Amino acid sequence: MAKQYWLMKSEPDVYGWDNLVQDGSGIWDGVRNHSAKLNMQAMQVGDEALFYHSNIGKECVGIMKITEAAFPDPTAEEGSPWVVVRVEPGRALAHPVTLKAIKADPKLADMDLVRLSRLSVGRVTPDEWKHILKRSEQPEG
DNA sequence: GCCAACGTTGGC
DNA sequence: GCCAACGTTGGC
Structure with missing residues (x-):
């Protein structure tokens, strides 16, 4: 299947881009939403995802690679449907792309x-993704 | 099976 | 701090 692209949110005061870069x-x-879960189950090794800082920053800051497909979330109860994927930091964006800019851009406002x-x-x-x-x-991208 | 109440997320 | 959107829960 062709490479797919994703966007994953995290609050930077809980776990931000810098944390992922440090961890490698x-x-x-911790994803506890079925739509989000379905998206993670559709991810394949080699897919890429934007790291988005929610609440603080409200901007896309970096690109991650999916390095392992979905498997059961070790932080969830046994037998629950929740899954995780493994990610690695690819590269930081030269300039963050803010939610404000995304909303203001007709090409992106439907994301x-x-x-x-x-x-x-x-x-x-x-x-x-390209845009x-x-x-x-x-x-101010 | 419907719907009101409530909790959570996340932008503002 | 507020509120809108959405999911979940529980009464009926």
């Missing part, structure tokens, strides 16, 4: 991030 690798645990503001793991289309990366090349 991490599992994306899961905007339409489903509470969804913590969303899909990003290849077009949206965000392009915007990240310049300040």
Whole structure:
């Protein structure tokens, strides 16, 4: 299957991009929403995901690689449906792409991030992905 | 199976 | 701190 793109949210005061860079690798645990779970189950090794800082910053800050497909969340009860994926930091964006900029951009305003503001793991289309990366090349992208 | 109440998330 | 959106729970 072709490479897929995702966006994953975390509050930076709980676990931010810098934490992931320091750790070198991490599992994306604690997701307790079925839509988000389905998205994680659709992820494949080699897919890429934006790391989005929710609440504080409200911006995409880096690119992660999915390095292991979904497996049961070790922080969830035995027998529960929740899963995690393993991720590694790829590279930081040259300039963060803010929610404000995304909302203001007609090409991006239809993203899961905007339409489903509470969804913590969303899909990003290849077009949206390219566009965000392009915007990240310049300040106030 | 419907719906009101409540809790959580996340932007503002 | 407030509120909108959404999911879950529980009474009926």
